[in-house]
Amino acid sequence: MEPIDREVYYGIEDRSFLDVKSVQQELLPEKLRQLRWKLNQKAKKEPKFRFYALYGHLHRKDVLAEAWKRVGKRGKAPGVDGVKAESILDKIGGVERFLAEIEKELKEKRYRASEILRVHIPKGDGKTRPLGIPTLKDRVVQMAVVLILEPIFEADFLDCSYGFRPGRKAHDALKEIKSHIKEGKESVYDADLKGYFDTIPHDKLLACLKMRVVDRSLLRLIIGWLRAPIQEEDKKGKRQSPRRNERGVPQGGVVSPLLANVYLHWFDKVFHRSDGPFNWAQARLVRYADDLVVMARYQSPRLKDWVSQQLEDWLGLELNREKTSEVDLRKNGRLDFLGHTFSYDRDLKGGGWRYLNIAPSKKSLKRARETIRARTGPKTCFKPPPEIVGELNEYLRGWGQYFSFGYPRKAYNALNRYTQQRMVTHLNRRSQRKYRRPKGMTHYAYLYQRLNLQCLR
Secondary structure, eight states: OOOOOOOOOTTOOOOOOSOSSOOOOOOOOHHHHHHHHHHHHHHHHOTTOOBOOOHHHHTOHHHHHHHHHHHOOTTOOOOTTOOOHHHHHTSTTHHHHHHHHHHHHHHTTOOOOOOEEEEEEEOTTSOEEEEEEOOHHHHHHHHHHHHHHHHHHHTTOOTTBOTTOTTOOHHHHHHHHHHHHHTTOOEEEEEEBTTHHHHOOHHHHHHHHHTTBOOHHHHHHHHHHHTOOEEEBOTTSOBOOOBOOOSSOOTTOSSHHHHHHHHHHHHHHHHTSTTSHHHHSOOEEEEETTEEEEEESSOOHHHHHHHHIIIIIITOOOBOTTTOEEEEGGGTOOEEETTEEEEEEEOTTSSSOEEEEEEEOHHHHHHHHHHHHHHTSGGGTTSOHHHHHHHHHHHHHHHHHHTTSSOOHHHHHHHHHHHHHHHHHHHHHTSSSOOOOOTTOOHHHIIIIISOOOOOO
């Protein structure tokens, strides 16, 4: 099946996903925008064309400057070399000198990938998520590669894919699922991939890349990042000896989301082929990065076996059997996807009618309460109330904006009540004397009118 033709403006990037801070959409420099547009058009017109002269664009000044603009922000965690953006920005001629050195290394082909610092981020279920942090130099070069390769592969990516793509958000994927449910495809196979980023086979990934890119110098860069040694820290914070990476792409790498999409694109393509379930089962696929659902009127054993065979036997991935499930919305099933829950609920107005309810999931509400509890806990007593309220407002605005899809009013009200209770507890904890609201004012009025606490509506 040929890629579905669509118009995408490549001067705008949006990579926000479940983030309280939305990414600011910025226009690209004109020459870089034209370059990306030409690459995309070439890829669209010639689906079998393989690009062979891309490396020379990486060390262009406008490409490196844009790459720095996207990754060289203060507050980012450093890699194994300990270099932060602050140390570059605070030096005289720091950024220009830093980019000039990268440009020279790329031109002379002396650039080599550094080791990756692996840290473990706690998850809600008590487990940890491994996060690989490249050095600042590696992040800049990786972003330059993304700027060049993204428009090429965007010409091939299908409309069923939404994660980490320009001009596409989580809400778009949710709208697509809602549309398929309205069409009667209420039987859902929710497939969960076990450690997707860490299990991608390098040889198969490179084979996918070579279907479009044959520039050896550029591919050598990607191979260097894939095989870069991994350095971890023990429980005491002491760094261990680096070990070789033979599988997967590091989560935290700038180029990793694009590589992950390139690999799973071939699952999308096989799914939509003439001999795929898109035709013989009238099934529909919605994928956000490694989160994917297969929707149909009926989930036959043949369909489920086909999905598992392609993902495990062909792509060499592993399904998490504990989290992979079949959901039938017609039988009071509930589908959790991207923090939202899809279910048919009884109409409270009576009449025996049911409606498709889309609301924040229980897990999302639990995480929100945990975040609010942490920001109003005993360790924050030293902060003045306006500062606490400012931090809460920033989080609540982002949370409310993301979960504005569907019918979130019930969740909004519950979170408003919880936030109010936590703020009263916080105010009482700040002093040995019990907090007393101003005379003639309720707690509600004091928090929302005097302190300007955010109220979700």
